[in-house]
Amino acid sequence: MAKERKIKCDCGEFLIDKLIKFGDFETEAMVCPKCNFITLTKEQAEKYAKLKQLHQIIDAERRIIRIGNSMGFILPDRLQDFGAKIGKKIKTEALSEKSFKVELVG
Numbered sequence: 052m053a054k055e056r057k058i059k060c061d062c063g064e065f066l067i068d069k070l071i072k073f074g075d076f077e078t079e080a081m082v083c084p085k086c087n088f089i090t091l092t093k094e095q096a097e098k099y100a101k102l103k104q105l106h107q108i109i110d111a112e113r114r115i116i117r118i119g120n121s122m123g124f125i126l127p128d129r130l131q132d133f134g135a136k137i138g139k140k141i142k143t144e145a146l147s148e149k150s151f152k153v154e155l156v157g
């Protein structure tokens with residue numbers, strides 16, 4: 052978070068920084084703990100827009116293909132806008148017995 056600034060809700064309570072489900076995914080927002088009013092700061096709105104764009108690019112069913120003697124899958128070209136490129140280091144980590152995440156490193 053950039054700067055700590057309290058935003059007061061119309062109901063009198065202060066909004067708190069929270070992860071909320073917004074559409075199909077979670078994003079950071081300012082939420083009123085009393086009346087559940089939700090708003091986004093400029094930074095949060097920018098983050099949300101970027102995150103939404105990333106979801107549109109990456110969320111899909113893909114097929115495992117053979118690359119030499121290994122397995123691989125194709126990443127969409129537009130992922131380059133998010134820092135993915137040939138030679139880039141990634142970190143893979145199991146999330147459950149059927150899922151794992153791919154994280155761009157550095």
Ligand SMILES: [Zn+2]
Pocket residue numbers: 060061062063064083084085086087088
């Ligand atoms: Zn409120």
